[in-house]
Amino acid sequence: MMKRIALIMMVVTFSCVGVNNLFAADYVGAKRCKMCHMKQFKSWRNTAMSKAFELLKPGERTEAKTAAGLDAGKDYTTDAVCLGCHTVNGKADMPGVQCEACHGAGSEYMKVMMTNRDFKLADIEAKGFVLPNEATCKKCHNEKSPFYKSFDFATAKDKGTHEHFKMRKEH
Numbered sequence: 222m223m224k225r226i227a228l229i230m231m232v233v234t235f236s237c238v239g240v241n242n243l244f245a246a247d248y249v250g251a252k253r254c255k256m257c258h259m260k261q262f263k264s265w266r267n268t269a270m271s272k273a274f275e276l277l278k279p280g281e282r283t284e285a286k287t288a289a290g291l292d293a294g295k296d297y298t299t300d301a302v303c304l305g306c307h308t309v310n311g312k313a314d315m316p317g318v319q320c321e322a323c324h325g326a327g328s329e330y331m332k333v334m335m336t337n338r339d340f341k342l343a344d345i346e347a348k349g350f351v352l353p354n355e356a357t358c359k360k361c362h363n364e365k366s367p368f369y370k371s372f373d374f375a376t377a378k379d380k381g382t383h384e385h386f387k388m389r390k391e392h
């Protein structure tokens with residue numbers, strides 16, 4: 222009985238602070254998504270964003286860096302500010318704009334994708350999945366980028382992310 226009351230209180234508390242606190246999803250890295258999404262992976266691998274970590278190394282894009290007032294000879298791969306937009310998790314161990322930078326940390330929604338072939342969008346969204354929209358991109362495509370000029374979601378979506386392949390269901 223006491224256990225049950227404690228459980229109810231926990232649920233109430235968690236509901237108040239929001240559903241995201243019910244679980245902690247971890248980043249798993251693009252290789253884990255690759256095993257089920259080979260086509261998206263291959264297409265993504267050819268995008269500029271997949272290689273965005275490289276831009277932080279000295280000698281990369283020297284002209285653009287100098288023009289933006291940065292030191293083209295400096296190694297920015299340990300600069301927390303730069304890492305925030307050039308990695309998935311703000312750390313060099315998850316370099317570049319990988320799947321989860323746009324689709325959300327995957328450890329929990331991946332389990333749904335693995336086990337329930339008929340899952341609905343709401344099922345994975347409840348586990349941290351993100352169907353990327355303009356706001357997702359603007360986490361990085363904003364005036365805090367030393368190179369920001371403008372961002373048009375409609376054109377950028379097809380140009381920058383990965384090729385899109387037919388899915389089993391519509392949203």
Ligand code: HEC
Nearest residue numbers: 249253254257258320321324327331334335342388389390
């Ligand atoms: C064990 C296989 C498996 C793994 C691993 C996996 N997925 Fe999926 N995923 C699926 C299946 C199955 C679907 C549904 C496919 C369909 O609708 O045709 C899906 C659907 C999706 C969708 C579309 C969802 C929608 O409703 O529009 C996205 C985006 C996605 N996965 C991203 C990811 C990402 C990112 C990762 C890695 C963090 C990942 N998946 C890992 C199997 C997997």
Ligand code: HEC
Nearest residue numbers: 269270273306307318322353357358360361377378380381
């Ligand atoms: C985690 C940060 C981050 C997120 C999230 C992000 N981007 Fe980017 N994006 C970058 C960086 C960094 C570059 C610079 C890559 C380069 O110049 O090589 C870039 C470059 C691009 C480019 C230019 C690529 C090219 O080949 O010229 C497009 C288009 C783009 N992003 C679209 C998007 C869209 C659409 C979204 C959301 C669905 C998005 N980005 C989300 C960081 C991000």
Ligand code: HEC
Nearest residue numbers: 276277282285297302303306361362365366367368369370
């Ligand atoms: C707020 C997110 C954000 C931060 C912080 C950030 N970047 Fe970027 N970076 C981007 C995006 C997005 C692009 C693509 C161009 C654009 O729209 O700004 C980009 C592009 C670049 C480019 C390519 C520029 C070109 O014209 O070829 C380089 C190099 C780069 N970033 C280096 C850095 C360095 C070094 C830092 C830290 C001093 C940094 N970035 C901080 C998001 C960011």
Ligand code: HEC
Nearest residue numbers: 251254258261262265318319320323353382384385386388
């Ligand atoms: C820069 C952002 C971005 C990155 C990085 C990204 N995606 Fe996506 N992804 C999108 C967008 C935008 C859509 C289309 C969403 C919609 O249908 O409105 C999408 C759709 C999908 C879909 C649905 C089917 C399709 O082809 O459109 C799958 C599956 C998927 N992504 C998997 C992945 C995997 C796996 C990776 C990493 C290898 C990845 N994505 C990396 C932005 C991204």
